[in-house]
Each structure stands twice: as structure tokens, then as C-alpha cells.
Amino acid sequence: MDKKLIVSLSPHMHSGNTVKGAMYGVLIALIPALITSLVFFGLGALIVILTSIASCVLFEFLIQKFLLKQKTTICDGSAILTGLLLAFNLPSNLPIWIILIGSLVAIGIGKMSFGGLGNNIFNPALVGRVFLLISFPVQMTSWPEPGQLSSYLDATTAATPLALLSADKSVPYSLLDMFIGATNGSLGEISAIALLLGFGYMLIRKIITWHIPVAIFVFAALMSLICGMDPIQQLFSGGLMLGAIFMATDYVSSPMNKRGMLIYGAFIGALTIIIRKFGAYPEGMSFAILIMNAFTPLINTYVKPKRFGEVVKNG
Amino acid sequence: MLKTFFLGGIHPAENKLSAQKKVELLDLPKQVIIPLGQHIGAPAQAVVKKGDKVKVGTLIAQAAGFVSANIHSSVSGTVLKVDVAPDSSGNLKPAIFIDVEGDEWEETIDRSTTLNKDITLDSKAIVDKIKECGIVGLGGATFPTHIKLMPPPGTKAEVIIINAVECEPYLTSDHQLMLEKAEEILVGVEILMKSVNVSKAIIGIENNKPDAIKIMTEKAIAHPNIIIQPLKVKYPQGGEKQLIDACISRQVASGALPISTGAVVQNVGTAFAVYEAVQKNKPLFERIVTVTGKSVQKPSNFLVRVGTPISNLIEAAGGLPEDTGKIISGGPMMGKAMPSLNSNVVKGCSGILIIKDLEARRKEMTDCIRCAKCVDVCPMGLTPSYLMRVSELSMWDKAEEDRIMDCIECGSCSFTCPANRTLLDYIRLGKGKVGGILRARASSAATK
DSSP states (O other), X not given: OOOOOOOOOSOOOOOOOOHHXXXXXXXXXXXXXXXXXXXXXXXXXXXXXXXXXXXXXXHHHHIIIIISOOOOOGGGSHHHHHHHHHHHTSOTTOOHHHHHHHHHIIIIIIIGGGTSTTTOSSOHHHHHHHHHHHHOHHXXXXXXXXXXXXXXXXXXXXXXXXXXXXXXXXXXXXXXXXXXXXXXXXXXXXXXXXXHHHHHHHHHTTSSOSHHHHHHHHHHHHHHHHTTOOHHHHHHSTTHHHIIIIITTOTTTSOSSHHHHHHHHHHHHHHHHHHHHHSSSSOOHHHHHHHHHHHHHHXXXXXXXXXXXXXXXXX | OOBOOSSOOBOOOOOOTTTTOOEEEOOOOSEEEEESOOSSSSOOEEOOOTTOEEOBTOXXXXXXXXXXXXXXXXXXXXXXXXXXXXXXXXXXXXXXXXXXXXXXXXXXXXXXXXXXXXXXXXXHHHHHHHHHTTOBOTTTTOOBHHHHTSOOTTOOOOEEEEEOOOOSSSOOXXXXXXXXXXXXXXXHHHHHXXXXXXXXXXXXXXXXXXXXXXXXXXXXXXXXXXXXEEEOOOXXXXXXXXXXXXXXXXXXXXXXXXXXXXXXXXXXXXXXXXXXXXXXXXXXXXXXXXXXXXXXXXOEEEEEETTOBHHHHHHHTTOOOTTEEEEEESOTTTOEEOSSSOOBOOTTOOEEEEEEHHHHSOOOOOOOOOOOHHHHHOTTOOOHXXXXXXXXXXXXXXXXXXXXXXXXXXXXXXXXXXXXXXXXXXXXXXXXXXHXXXXXXXXXXXXX
């Protein structure tokens, strides 16, 4: 027989899972939130989202092509995801040039400077967002009221429910408004129901597990009670839902096993509420996630998965 | 809820193309090449020489050492030579070449098909008979069976667990054996129970073989001490530790022997071979081999004599397809890719799987995205991505600390990885290195 055979070690089968598949899966899970942001913020949302995605993809392409001189990986969907998540963390009246700076920081510093997808320590979209928040505090904290579909930079703004809560003022929105998203805030964070739909989708598709989001919810609620705040209002306001479901669960910057994930989530939940209560900013989600991103390697080192033979079940 | 093991596991596509295909007798080849190392442990020593006449069942090589097994001729004819022949990995290994003349069996072998239920031998005689007949584990590991039936001092067997899960995709030889030889298997299990003086046996069968579960359950009514345990379909349930966990909910501790849980695990094919050895005085020289693959014309289950050239099996299944890329001895998850067709059926060969060229190639590997899917599927609770990384970096102390030696090489991690990382390749490398370090440490501790 002269035919050349392929010889390799087992296994000789592959599941067909791909990085691309996982990234696009998350993008699909973000569609409900995308729709709500367009419904409530119209033109502004469209401009911010398109600018953010396009610039993130472009910056990744340019950096890989000309700076690192490596094969471009923009097709794997991770740059699109970073762009969309960054946009979801921005107000709908943010000028384009600020968005571009945010994208450059997210992709350039947050992701590519560490070696690209899989090597970054921090969630790139949050790196971009927090950079903008600290650099442009006025623009980043003026939130248009929902329903101004044809306005962009000229939209009238108002304080967010979270800012009001933080200043001990009453919130003009009902809990139902906060649940469906008819409040002002960052593009993607307003609608809890849309985000929870995405959560359900990702659980069914097994893109993520429940551990991180649920740990965040539980510990944020507990910490709210301890701090004397209404846990329901805290869970449904600000970026907590978006952060817990889509940002904290970022594969790359979160721990590698269930136990680690629970610890990581618990700290994010508790830290968020502490920052909201005592910090200078009304919102603490982004900071809490970034702080815990930094602890992920430590968690991975000291918290090991449940070993076979570790727990003896009763026969 | 069906029982299964509790940590990790995957669901590869089953592809049982040859399921419910009746076992066919493969024509005798013109020549057989019987390797001397068909089991784990020392290769057997040839006791025949060129020109010797042998019959079917004649002892041709004797166990050399404690962990070793006898080998018997699978054909009648003349010994051509004792030489070397390529094994399934392509390495040249000692083997006995026999030219086939007729099909004359040793008179001591009972060739009748009547079911022989009465077990007359005592436990010691059973173990001796199994040893004499060269029975080894037929699930693929080929560990000499008689050793498993002699629990080391300080341990006690409590239950026999029969591995009939056949969790590897494609393979159907055990399935078909159960459909055709249910009663013989049950008697074989009774023999195994008697050999280690236990009064309970569990046969674990995955739920994707309802016909086998049905027939085994019916026939087991006559054997009240044998439980047929349907199991949820999950790979790698056929792993010894996973099967013990699934059947009796006990876990073998890291580094401990399975017998520490009181369980003695044997493959269902082995149970049948034990029946034939003890009740029919028939040594192990033939077995059922599944020949399968998506492009194979006629996926089949063949009863094959040990030493038959692999190419004969493929011919009988319709020939080698044009688009062949890889030929595997065993299943797709743990089987070995063969470099050529120049090898022969051995005791542990459960299947020949032919993979299309398109499916045989690995996809390009990209950076780890730390999605932790490998951690989720690992049945041993390891962190494959970390073990790969430390093996790449030759950090053997870290690998040892993170229990690299616990890996059972099931391949679930590599199967699942979205970045196509060659996790198991590197873990194997690490296991080899760490194993060497451990042995060196043990021997230096012994000399002190």
C-alpha cells in the first residue's frame, strides 16, 4: 500500500467547538439588549454602537497588521464583542471622538498589548470604559432620557436611578420600568429582562455556566441588606446585570474552575455594593470586575477544581 | 435518573455504524503473525521453533514474569519463524509466524456450543485456568486477568463490576457479544465471582444499547446475584475509576488501586473469554473486532483469529475506501493511529476504524482563551490547560503537584477545546517525565 496515512495521538475526534462559535454565541445573546437600546435611544444608540464596533475591529486589524505583523484574527468575533460591550457601557450621546479613544484603549492597551485574545489580564471593554470614565467624567455621566429616538448629541439628559439612589433621592422610575429598561443609563445596561434573556440563551448553549452571575447576584443582594439598601433596586439598577452576565463571565479574565468562579463572583457582588455605597462614583460594577480580574491568577493558583476521589459519596 | 459518574464527561457522536450486525466468521488467513507482547507487562517467551507443527490452541509462548500472559496458536500449521514484525505503532516487535494448514484444534478444547453452567473448579483452580489460557483484559488495556483476580494482601474484593458500557464511539463488538452470548457471559461472571469469593456482580451497560440491556436482564433472572445496571450515556464511562463510581458510588483515591474500593472490574469480553477458558478449556486466540468507518462499505463485527493481518479485515468489510486518511486500532477517543496496514490482530484489538482524510486532520491550534471547558469535562477534576502549559515549560514539579499522574488519557479535554489545543499530547509528555522522576525518587529512597 503506497497511500500515506496520518498518524497522530488520540483523540481522533473533535467536538467542533470553536473560539469563533463561542464569541458569536455571546453576540447572539446580546441581541435582546441591542434591540432595547435601539428602541429606547434610537439614533444615538446606533451611532455609538456602530462607531465602537467598527473602531475596535479596525484598531485590532491595524495593530496586528502593522505593529505586530501577525495574522489578523478579526474574524474570530472577539473584537466585535469587545466593541459591542464597550458601546453598551457608554451613554448614547457620547461624541464619536471619545468613543474612538475608548476603542483604542480597549483594544490597544486592554487586549493587544498583552498578546491578543486569551492573554489579557483585564476585560478589554472595561479597561476602555473605565479609562473614559476617569478621563471624561462629565460626558461619561450625562445620560440621555430614554425615548428621544432621533437625537444624538442634542439629547436632554437626566440623572440615572443609581445616581439618585446614591444621593438618597427618590427614583422617578418604577421597578417595572427598570426591569424592561425604560430608564436612562448606559446603552446596554438598562433592560434587565433583555439581559436575562441573553443569560438564559448562554446557559442553554453552554457558553457560560451559572456560577459567576449567580454568585454576583447573591452577594450583591446580601451586601445591600447589610448596607441597609434595597437589594432589588440595587440588582436592577446601573450596570450590575450587564456586568454580572456579560462582563464578569469573560472567559479570559475569569477563573478556570467552579469553585474559583464562585469566589470571584462573590467578591464582585460585594465589592460593587461597597463602591456604590461608599465610593466616589455611583456605579461600582466596572471597578469591582477589574479589581477581581487582577485576582484571577491568584484564585487559579490556590483554588483547584474538585478532584476525582476527593469527596467520597455514600454508596 | 440513570446512574453515571459524577465529574466531567462528554457526549461524542456515537456513530455506531456496525450496531446489530451479526458476528461474522472471518476466513482463515494464509499466514498469521502472532506478536509475543500482546499484554501489559513482559512479552511472553516463545516455546516453539521453526518447523514445529502446531494446532489451534497449542501453547506457543509462555508468560515471562509475574505481569505477563501465555499465548496460544490461533491456527493449525507450521511455524515459519520466530522473528520481528511491526506492531500497531509500526515498531518492530518479536512475533511468531505460522503458515496455516487446515483448521485442526487441540482435542482438549470443547468445541460444542452447549451452555455449560456448572462451575466445578474451585477459586484457585479457576485463576490457574485463566492464567493458563492467557486471558487478558479485552477492553483494550490487556492487563493479565489472573492478576486482577488475586487482590494484594490487605485488600478484599467485595463486588465484580463488568464493563459493558462500550463508551467509545463506533465500536460495537461488546454490544454484539452481549446480544449473541448473553448466557455464556453470565456464567463467565459467576466464574469471576467464584474466583474472588464475592457474592455480588454488577454489569454496567450504557442506555444506548436497550436491546443488550433487555436480553441481559432477561437472562440474569437465573442469576440472582448479578445486577444489570443501565447507565446514562457519557464518555469516558468505560474508564475503570469512572465505572466504579457510576456503579457503586465509590471513588478510587489518587494513586490508589481500584481494588481499594472493593471492586474488581472486568470487561464483558473478558467475562466471555473466562467462560470459554474455564468451561470449554479454550485459550484466548480469537475475538470480535469491529471494522467500521463512515466510508467503509460494509461496517461489520468479525470473529477473528489473533494474528490475522489487519488488511484481511478491511478487505472483508469492503476494502480500503479511497478517501482514507487515518486507520485506527481501537476507538476514536483512545485508539492508536496506525502508520500502515502491516500489522496484525492482537488480543486487545477491539476495532479497526477508518477515518476519512477530511476528518483525520487536526485543525489549527490557537491561543488558549481560558474558557475552562477542559476543566469542566475532565473526569478526574484536573486543569488540562494548566497541565499543558507547565509541560510545555518543563515545569515538572508543578505538573506533579497538580496531579498530572491522575490523568487517564481519555482525551475529553482535547476533544472539547475550542482553540484546538493539543492538551493531551502535552499531558502525555508531562506524564512520561513526571513518571520517570517518581520512579527515580522511589528507587533512590529504596537504596537509602
